[in-house]
Amino acid sequence: MNKKKSSISATARWFWKYGKGRYFHVLGIIMCIGLITGGNILRASVLDKLITVSLLRDTEQLLVIIVTLIAIVVVGLLANSFLALFKTHFGAITAANIRKDFFSSLLKMPVSKIESHSSGAIISVYNNELNKIISLISGKFVDALLQPIMFIGVSVYMLIINWKLYLICYALLPLVVMIINKLSKKSASYATKYYEKIGYANELSKECIDGITEIKTFNLESSVIERCKNAFDDVLFYILKSEKYDAISLPFWLLNFQLPKIMCILFGGFLALNGEMTVGELVAYVQLTLYVSQPASAVVDFIDSLRQGSVALKGIRGIMDVEEFTEIQIKPIGKTKQEAISFNNVTFAYGDNTVLKNCNFTIKRNGFNVLAGASGQGKSTILSLICGLYSVTSGEIKIAEEYIEKGIAYVSQDNVLFPGTIAENIAFGIENPSFSEIQEAAIAAKAHDFICQLPKSYNTPVGERGQILSGGQRQRIAIARAFFRKSPLILMDEPTSAIDTETEEQIVKMLLSLSKESTLLVSSHRLSTIKKADCIYVLQGASIVECGTHEDLWSNNKGVYHSLYRKQIEVDSGGVAV
Template identity: 30%
Template structure:
């Protein structure tokens, strides 16, 4: 079972080891061909690099020999080796960079596909901004590893191993002295590397928290400004961002200390070995060319170790990033799809709630619905009324299977929703939510969201039916006008009418209206109500409304209070009962008459 995203300071300290990078393997497998070519180019460049010191030794040892042609051949060979090294390096760069971009693209697609299918319960535990941070920032870290660090690490590992072998062949005595300092180098890498891994994970978590905070504030910027909350919002963002910087500073400091220790030990060892080698040359125990070759190999090995310590830090950060992305990929949805889903029939529109009880996870002690049982006949228009929080919208959310009931069943045409694939039965429903969602696209595409294959003529017909055509034509580019992020270019009523046009275009057998006319002026409400009346003919329609005038024409009215259905019937019958509905009606109609008089 996937862990829930970490939020507390104590939890942020936890991190897995670099083995977390193994989770990237399934994304690499489809590109074995590119990996094979990249490794071949990498091995080629490493081998060519290791050959160069041999050529240098030949030149040095034969420099005083009267053999110009021989020297010429050595230099030509060195030039050919350099050309081969250049071509191999270019090929390696192209292949591994392309591989990194391809894999990261696949990871982003996989994470987004997983996240967009998660039920609302998941987003009660994690901020949307943090998810976006993981998809962007964390995948960028993985890109740097696959597209650069991993190949550089492998190349330096080959040079390290090959260099050590050639050092041994050049001078076993000096190589033995070099190997004596290896344990002293490994200890700080291991000890400080563990600390670095923890700090890397902590840094990434704080970056994600910072992104989540910024996203939440900017998406509600008008409310923030209306309440003069800018200073407090800045303070909250600054606090989280400074914590991210503090974690980054600790990580950078730890890595700097590790780098300093390792480089000093490496080059101190080289200086000592060079001193002993120089004495051997004076004693005639080895040639100048052999010493030069040994020194070059020693520098290459030292450079490889230094590079590996640098790359180790990158791998630690990437391991933390991979771990966080895997959490999203492996996150379990509280709503499970059936193993063998039943095909959703062409809906007649019969809706049944059988003894349904439900509480939201964030409020487990409060019953949103309490043993609700009701059947809505095909083609029937049913209004859900009652005080705020009585359970009306919850009925629609359960019908769309955004949540599953704690007890009881929700059925569509006699089939439990849990036995069908969610996309199948949702295609047979059209929703107009209380807060209409408008995308950063054209007005035309926002309406076409209801049915992507609809023609322009069908889109415009839906807009006319929703009383949206006139104001859309008045926009600068008409239907092709951009409406801005979340529809900032539109009024509340205009957004509502676009949402209604979207539902009209969907032409589904079940229509769900959640306060669909709440943001409309009196004239627009009258026009839209006519459209809704026409749309509801022959369809099963659920209307959630506080305005009782909106629901008077319903075939049946369900009155909710405290998560229960406390009364049902026609408007006249419920008024005659003088219960909750009658009190709500008197309040609304009295308020309406007072407002009209004013």
């Protein structure tokens, strides 16, 4: 019970974090609420006098009261209009800030933390939980301010008119509220399961879309359809359960609104007949019953929304409450020193799988360097650690100070392209880029010719993840993006794996040219790329075991490098490593 209360209060505090900065809007909302509440009470009071004066046939007083009533109605309309305006602005600004913070937190998360969430689960959080929270904070937050003020103000006035009738009208209100609250708890418990299941269903849907080729190739349609059907059946089960309890609670909501009005007419009429209240007061009372029942229901609804919000907030806070990530393990190397990159006893593991253990090597400034070794030895991991994507388990990584300041260019194996045109992808992240420099980078990456053959040349949209391009074309665009940035340190993970031998040769020539002014570190299986390197670093057993030029390493008949590439050299000196 205490845990539930703390969960609701924690949710309320999280909401207030985004609401407290909007002082102007909150003050405007409170002023409008005050005017609306006062207007409702005054309107009931004036209505009481209007009926009394009408019965007395006092024309002069009647005219004054009608003018007063019109003025109250006009002020009420204006107050409601401004309340809607403040509420809309408050909601829109708050929603924008939450979304900004969500994506800011997502981008600041360590890669290891992001990898613990599937992309489908993150999309589900954004589409479902986040939108629910935004709806709650921009809508229910205002009700949380309005309804208590309305309840207290109207209740005081009604008690002054006739306290007996007030007690009779609302004698059952606490019981009704308790029943509604109990039912809403049951609904919220199933809503929790619903969010879990819809997250899994979204994740499964995305995996099916991403893997549609494999599904069709392996003739897995029936199996996947069955998995999806089961996932969506679970979603349906829990949403129907939640809706069932909402439906059961509906008659109690209606009872909360209608019962006080019925009791007021029955017992109020009896009191009026006995002279304990006037007809005008009775009419005013009937009018005001709504402004007591509605706030009572709204408070229960708000608590229920907070309860459901706390469920939705769990997924959001799993992303938004992550502390800012800083690459504390990467230290700068002074500008006067010759080293560009230094690994000193670096150990790193993905969970329980140790990939690097006491890894030591140094790369000098400028030059073409290659990481070589069998698959799964940690070549891609070294590049990721240099980029600061992961924290090392132990040891120390150092990078030249100016490389850290100017940034690193990185070409990954995935060759990710972003929504937009080819030109926008090459110059991604750079404001007002020079088209001539974009073209120059594309020419260097041997991408210019195929780009010019596209319908809109450099202005051709690449589609989702570059789907209109082939694997080799995407790879060349990614290489062009690295060239465009003119970074002093360029990292490439299998940059020539998806391109033909002739294009590879041309790109390697460009890399050798760039290495005169930049430091290049490339992971590769292709011997035709490896043997051109100024220095080759050979990985085996979670560490660097050899380094040197192709000639130096090949001359060692018992070395790891010689063993790895002997068959390749014998079969085809330009082939792909096996």
